Structures are given as structure tokens and as C-alpha cells.
């Protein structure tokens with residue numbers, strides 16, 4: 001990938017994440033996927049290395065940097081294992097960033113320094129059985145009772161929830177107002193009325209863990225309200241700027257891993273008297289992979305650069321996320337195809353990449369939602 005325009009600091013950072021991913025993540029990625037567990041100690045390692053604090057200010061325990069640095073982190077981790085990158089991103093770009101942007105000083109100090117060291121794990125609980133793309137259908141309720149809010153409902157598909165210490169929960173404080181009645185709550189593990197269901201099995205991203213969260217008369221102190229009552233979710237959508245850029249970066253990192261695996265296989269595999277990379281169809285497929293991934297990466301860096309420059313980024317972030325996730329899906333499918341029967345085998349990396357890629361088109365706003373956002377920005 002062409003990173004020619006990165007600064008010296010950015011390049012050094014990219015190289016250190018890449019070296020870590022190659023040494024500590026890649027050799028274990030298949031095992032973690034098969035075991036369906038997130039190696040929780042990795043969050044601690046990332047915290048020690050200062051990586052969880054990327055794009056967080058020093059006063060809350062962050063290490064500075066911005067969206068470009070964060071994109072480099074996501075891309076290099078996803079090249080090692082997309083599932084590892086996913087758990088890290090939920091912890092930082094969703095839950096951590098919500099606390100950073102919407103939290104009171106007390107909330108930030110209670111959560112962020114420990115979270116950015118990896119001492120505690122965070123999750124972001126928005127989705128429900130009936131609430132996906134349409135956020136106005138959130139059914140979890142929060143009603144005020146004296147100095148508490150009482151939460152009732154259930155959250156589904158919540159990454160990191162099996163080992164999370166702090167849950168950011170989206171609940172409605174004014175059901176009749178739909179989206180405008182949605183509030184955010186900081187809820188600690190062990191709060192009576194909060195229960196995490198059994199591990200949910202997935203097609204891909206095996207090494208990330210998810211579960212359902214059930215809230216039954218869960219009493220949260222009023223000081224756990226994050227952001228303004230009835231406005232928290234809308235506020236969060238305005239300030240959580242890293243999400244789509246992070247997803248785009250996952251797509252590029254995972255796509256690169258798939259392309260590298262396909263290239264290595266194609267150099268070794270001999271058919272018709274020569275390595276299959278000598279056959280024009282294979283060469284052209286690899287050339288198309290490289291071209292599309294390069295375009296996706298430049299779009300990702302551009303969107304991240306806009307965020308860092310404080311410029312409007314909504315359209316460009318959606319374009320990068322849409323293009324990178326669909327490119328990644330295409331590259332992973334073609335990568336498996338170039339592996340023939342070997343790619344189809346359960347122990348091949350190609351099949352893991354093929355299973356992992358799909359969710360990047362679904363999470364953080366599906367491709368259709370990104371197209372809606374782009375069209376809206378075009379004034380259509």
C-alpha cells in the first residue's frame with residue numbers, strides 16, 4: 001500500500017503495530033478464531049503500548065494522535081486478525097469515545113484512564129432484536145425513580161459484553177419521541193438487574209465475543225446518565241467520528257491479509273507447468289485486488305485526514321466505509337477462489353478471511369445506510 005505521504009511519526013507507529021501483529025497476533029489468529037474467545041490480555045498489552053489511547057487526549061490517559069493514527073492502528077491489527085481489531089474498536093471508538101465526548105469530568109476520570117490502560121473493558125450496547133438500522137425502534141426503557149433510572153429491555157449482538165466491566169447502554173427515556181427520546185447510560189458490571197446471556201456463535205470474527213444483555217429493573221444511579229437526557233444518542237452520533245473510518249481501515253487491513261495469502265499461495269501452486277501467478281487471469285485478479293485496496297486505503301486516509309483537520313467528513317467517511325467494506329468482501333471471496341480446494345479447507349487462512357469480511361458491510365451502518373448518507377450529502 002502506498003503510505004508515501006505519511007509523516008515520520010505515523011510511519012513509525014504503523015511499523016510498530018505491524019511488527020506486533022505479525023509476531024503476536026497472526027500466529028495465534030486461527031486458534032483464537034476456533035476457540036471463539038477474545039484474548040482479553042491483549043487489551044492490556046495494547047494499553048501498555050499506549051495504543052488504546054490513540055485519538056484520546058493526555059488528560060484522560062490518552063496518547064494523542066488522531067484519526068489517521070487510529071486508522072493505521074485498525075488496519076494493521078485487522079491484517080493480523082479482524083476480530084481482534086473489532087474488540088479494540090468497540091472498546092475505544094464507540095464506548096470510550098462516547099465517554100470522552102459526552103461524559104462529565106467525574107465520568108471520564110472514573111472510566112477512561114483505566115479503560116485506556118486496558119484494565120477494564122468497555123462495550124457499546126445499542127442493537128436489539130427489533131432495532132437495527134432504524135434507531136427509532138429501540139424498545140429498552142429507562143424511567144426515572146428518585147436518584148435512579150430503572151432500565152428494562154434487552155440488547156442483542158453486543159461485542160465485548162461477555163467480559164465487559166462497563167456497559168454503555170442506549171435506552172429510551174421518552175418512548176413517544178422515538179430517536180429524540182434516546183439516552184445513554186454508563187452501567188457497571190455487577191449492577192443488580194443487568195445480566196449477560198450466553199456466548200453467541202457467529203459466521204466470522206470468531207475471536208470477538210458477543211452476547212445478549214438483559215436488563216430487568218436494573219437500577220442505575222442518576223449520575224450514570226451519559227450526555228443529556230433524551231439527547232444522548234443523537235449527541236453520540238454527531239461526535240463518534242472514528243467509527244466509519246475504523247471500519248474502512250478494517251476492510252483494508254483484512255483485504256490486504258487476504259491478498260497477501262492469495263499471492264503467496266499463487267507463487268507456490270504450480271498448474272500447467274508454472275506457478276499460477278504466471279497465468280494471466282490470476283495476475284490480473286491480483287492486480288485488481290491491489291488497485292481496489294489502494295483506492296480504499298487512500299479514501300480511508302482522506303476521510304481520516306478531514307477529521308483531523310476539523311473539516312466536514314460525513315460524505316467521505318461513508319464513501320470510504322462503503323467502498324472499503326465492499327472491496328474487502330470482493331478481495332476475500334476472490335482470494336478464496338484463487339486458493340481452489342485448498343482455500344476451501346477449514347485450516348486455510350483464506351476461508352477465515354472470507355467468513356470475517358461479511359460483517360464489515362453490516363456493522364457501523366450497512367452498505368445501504370452508507371449509500372443513503374452519501375445521497376443525502378449530495379442533496380438527493
Ligand SMILES: Cc1cc2nc3c(=O)[nH]c(=O)nc-3n(C[C@H](O)[C@H](O)[C@H](O)COP(=O)(O)OP(=O)(O)OC[C@H]3O[C@@H](n4cnc5c(N)ncnc54)[C@H](O)[C@@H]3O)c2cc1C
Pocket residue numbers: 090123124125126127131132133134156157158159160202205210359362363364365366367368369
Ligand atoms: C459481528 C457483529 C458485531 C456487532 N457488535 C455490535 C455491538 O457491539 N453493539 C451493537 O449495538 N450492535 C452490534 N452489532 C449489531 C449491529 O449494530 C447491527 O447488525 C446493525 O445495526 C444492523 O442492524 P440489523 O443487523 O438489525 O439489520 P437490519 O437493520 O434489520 O437490516 C437488514 C437489511 O435491511 C437493510 N435495510 C434496513 N433499512 C434499510 C433502508 N432504509 N433502506 C435500505 N435498506 C435497508 C439493511 O441494509 C440490511 O441489509 C453487531 C453485529 C455483528 C454482526
